[in-house]
Amino acid sequence: MNAKAVMDDLRRRFPNEPEYLQAVEEVVSTIEDAYNEHPEFERYNLIERLCIPDRIFAFRVSWVDDKGRVQNNMGYRIQHNNAIGPYKGGIRFHASVNLSILKFLAFEQTFKNSLTTLAMGGAKGGSDFSPRGKSNMEVMRFCQAFIAELWRQIGPDTDVPAGDIGVGAREVGYMYGMYKKMARENTGTFTGKGLEFGGSLIRPEATGYGNVYFLLNMLATRGIDIKGKRVAISGSGNVAQYTAKKLLELGAKVITMSDSDGTIYVKDGLTQEQLDYIFELKNYYRGRISEFAENFECEYTPGIRPWGYPCDIAMPSATQNEINGEEARTLLANGCFAVSEGANMPSTPEAIKEFLKARILYAPGKAANAGGVSVSGLEMAQNAQKITWTADEVDAKLKSIMADIHHQCEVFGKEPDGYINYVKGANNAGFMKVATAMMAQGIL
Ligand code: NDP
Ligand code: 2IT
Secondary structure: OOOHHHHOOOHHOOOOOHHHHHHHHHHHHHHHHHHHHOHHHHHHHHHHHOOOEEEEEEEEEEEEOOOEEEEEEEEEEEEEEEEOEEEEEEEEEEOOHHHHHHHHHHHHHHHHHHOOOOOOEEEEEEEEEOOOOOOOHHHHHHHHHHHHHHHOOEEOOEEEEEEEEEEOOOHHHHHHHHHHHHHHOOOOOOOOOOOHOOOOOOHHHHHHHHHHHHHHHHHHHOOOOOOOOOEOOOOOHHHHHHHHHHHHHHHOOEEEHHHHHHHHOOOOOOOOOHHHHHHHHHHHOOOOOHHHOOOOOOEEEEEHHHHOOOEEEEEOOOOOOOEOHHHHHHHHOOOOOOOOOOOOOOOOOHHHHHHHHHEEEEEEEHOOOHHHHHHHHHHHHHHHHOOOOHHHHHHHHHHHHHHHHHHHHHHHOOOHHHOHHHHHHHHHHHHHHHHHHHHHOOOO
């Protein structure tokens, strides 16, 4: 394969999908050499079959709001690849959701899930519905209408959705309830469920904790202690909150958190009391991060991202393309030596180039945030056996999976000078497993 030719062709066919093209280009450009060592891949035109999703469902979701008005949203599910296991991936509810964003996420998920060592294919779904400002009843009616369309396409051994931006325990509960009513089965389609109906302990924590565990593995390669390090986190949702919680437990300083309106800065690091407040503010009151600043009289700047504040480590945990080239240069100029991505594709290609050029510890999301889907895989395993594991058991498995992913990155990404290129490592390790499985199963 010629990476440039592959990209030219995809650009011609999907000209209006910049995020999808961006995610594909990052992978294709880093696996080109390994791919070309296997002429049989090319004979099977593996690359094209890996880049283009198996199938896409798109549908209208009509629901009635609290004022009695009829609202219409778009709903989607992208089943990208199931070579190594059932389709698996989250559902995103956000006004920005479109086909390009979901295609990039489903593509990334395929490689991420491959890295987890568990048997899961890649998928993603969502809607341009925004839960922000909606009542519980509106969210419930929307979720039910969404699943009334989608339920036929998902199932415990075919496609297992979960949460993502705008989809947490509340939304998963409503969707799973409706799914059960339609499908008349109760074997665990959906992960991130409530603990009372098949959810796994540690699933809410898993993405944030997993990212910190991955970071610890990276720091260990340079003998760096996390204690006292200043960490800039973006976002204040599920991933950001549990990243902060684990960091505080380990004695690091969380100096920033944010939402789509602005950023708070706490120079000496959040206290446990302050973090507890954020959990309550975001999960219970569904408030804004600016309210934290009012309550604790700290610095809050509307309309900015956290990357201008001097930090040792950056953990972007909000959304895609939230660190651009200039912000990457600012981080580096301020002495940042590690970036571990909780979000999916938070760094632009230019930012990634800067991080790699500066030879810092840089972990792409598909490796660093794989803890979430890993514990989803463990939830599926518990549901299948109709048993539950303790929090300690799940946490221990999560730690070992993150260490394994780090090891795979090292094996596939170590450069001659000893630098671990985690982008190359994650992409090649993830790709090889999917490619081998696809070859064994023929042209489908
Ligand atoms: P949440 O909805 O819980 O939180 C998202 C956070 O990011 C909020 O603080 C939100 O602010 C902010 N945010 C979202 N979109 C934007 C935007 N366009 N610009 C600025 N800020 C934004 O989602 P999660 O914490 O679950 O997800 C965060 C990231 O982590 C996403 O990239 C997701 O794909 C990724 N991820 C999530 C996993 C999971 O298990 N949940 C697993 C692996 C990756 P606001 O409230 O103002 O919108
Ligand atoms: O991006 C992700 O890995 C997720 N949103 C979690 C997916 C899952 O199936 O748990």
